[in-house]
Amino acid sequence: MIRGAFLSLLAFAPAVEDSVKPLRFVACPVYRDTDNGRKSGCWLTSDPATGVRYDVTAAPTKPDWNHAILVEGKLSADATDHCGGRVLEPVRVSVLEGACTRHLLPAEGYKGRRFALPERNVRPLYQARKQQQKPFVEGRFTIPFDYRSSFISYQISDYYLDATINYALDVQPAVIEIAGTAQTRPAMVSGVRLAEDAALARSRAEVVRKALILRGIPAQRVRIVERLPGPFVAAAFDGLNSPVDRRVDIRIRPE
């Protein structure tokens, strides 16, 4: 199973097809309290440029109703409206510092979606893990990040980090190179200038390095490099282009 998951991670770029025009905007979120069991509430937000209300519930990391969000996503092929907005999927949400007035909508007849465990979840330690078998090959991994964040988010970044760490643990000894990337090129989005600090690339790489060491990889085998040649793991972005510059790439070379 682990090997299968690893192989799926190796869906290298460029695999991103822009068949649907991607959306990128900054707005305030609204929570719709659809009570369909745990984690069943809806997250809505309206693009200030068009006034169109979108459903961003499918984002791996959810909004905070006190803060503005950066939305990056595509319209879903599934037009079913469970929440009261046009569904964006795939979609990413980054919580920004800008303040928003919190607002809660009642369900108003919308059911929301019953929570189902996402595929990208770290498995418990008590579940047996199938280890990598020799001969070991070079492993390439990518960890995605939210805008202006170096936090390893639940059920997205941690999943890719866990795959990285498990591979590194299995193939030891190995040389591990880490390269962080930040979205430094400025862009005006919904009237807001967005650009990440260049130092964030290093911070992201340091977080991954620290995590590898914490899990038992010898520090001297983990090296932060300026950049890594070759492809990144596109699956971490679900076909979205704009979050691609916020990532850490890892190369694990067995010795």
Place this chain on the structure above:
Amino acid sequence: MLARGLLAAAATVFVGAVGVAQIRQEPDRWWNPGEGRIFPATLDYQNENGTLRLLLDGGPLKTEGHPFFTASGPNGRACVTCHQPADAMSLSAESARRQWDRNGARDPLFAASDGSNCPSLPQAERASHSLLIDHGLIRIARHWPPRDLGGKPIKPDFRIDVVRDPSTCNTDPRYGLTSATPMLSVFRRPRPVANFKYIEAMGFAYDPKAGMPLQVDPETGKPVSGNLMADGRVPTLAAQMRDAASAHLGFLKQMDAQDIARILDFERRLYVAQQQDRTGGAVDADGAIGGPRTLQVSQPGRLGSDGGAPVWSEFEAWEKVPEATKAKWSPEVRKFRESVARGARVFREKTFLISDTAGINSPIGFGNPVRNSCVFCHNMSYMGMDVAPGQVDLGTTNQPFADPAPHLPLFRVTCLGKPHPHYGRTILTSDPGYALTTGRCADVGRITLQTMRGLSARAPYFSNGSARDLRGVIDYYERRYTIGYSEQEKQDLVNLMRAL
């Protein structure tokens, strides 16, 4: 009043080493250091709600000379002083009161260092120990600024000022924040030292609340559970012992490796839970599997929603037994058992909006708010600990959520960098919790989840004792998250918790 009378009149059932029950001339409920009693394989204590049971794997333990039960420092305390068997290996406020009434300041429990509101107060006076006697709170002194595990100072991203200091210790010239070695005093309940198979268990290799793999024990290089200390200041039981030995026991020298090993051996063999309810009878009767025996034989670290037994499904049988079986129960027994089983379902299934709670709504990515039930955090089968450990801010110590607590110190935290994700730049708190370990403003008020076993034996609840009884716990959650529990649901949850 009635409860106190019951407690005073209650007989302690002392069960022998091979499990054969025999009523003896029972020793006092209170274990003094150095008594030399035998700690039996099964030990029962009456409390307001029934009987607490302690089970010791591997048979009885001679406590004479055992470092958990023997005072080695000048204040006359041993570990057992603040971790009493009758109090589920914690310390109830009731027991603290009784010891004061018996012995006053002479009792080692009231040692000046942390059994009083501040060591500089006149120690013979009751008022100097009011936080322990009236609220069950021990003084915890933390260095300011915080230090890492290697003792190196951490540069905090917030400033802290004392707003109110009824304990007098935070403004004390010797022990306070402006002393030569600045310290900050907060007041907390002692945590129970039992059921460590579960408390130390790791369900995942990560702490999602920190966004990092679990902390590593610097002594062994192995990851450790984050469910140990209220503020996560040390990662292991061995480190906790050393911390307690110097801070609470007044040891003049470090515990040696052999002492630590003996204490660890005892603590890790000990299981504690309520065994008998005064209304509902044995909690492992008629198909139910409550009580400490289940803890002793079950696997730790299992996520109740994914591979493990659903949390508190130990009582499912009481809902599902045939009507013919229920018909044999007295009306009182039936009412209680059905209530406990319903309480377990409410605990798992009643969802509500969790909002503005650091460690849940930030920074993990669950969203703010997120709809979930009690098992969102209390998710470990049999124990209700967090399989993905880490610290959460329920608001019990932070305004505006905390209940008024004029007896506690109040601090003003001013975030110097990014504001706190839920409170903004300024926070009023009686205990910054995890932030005293990390130095991060975002961690103010975050406190490690507590074990839910043996609750009937160790009131009051929450780290600062702000809930006087089990109903107080439910009422706090109801207020904090506007849950909308019915009166029946509240009673069912109380009955569930008293049976744990």
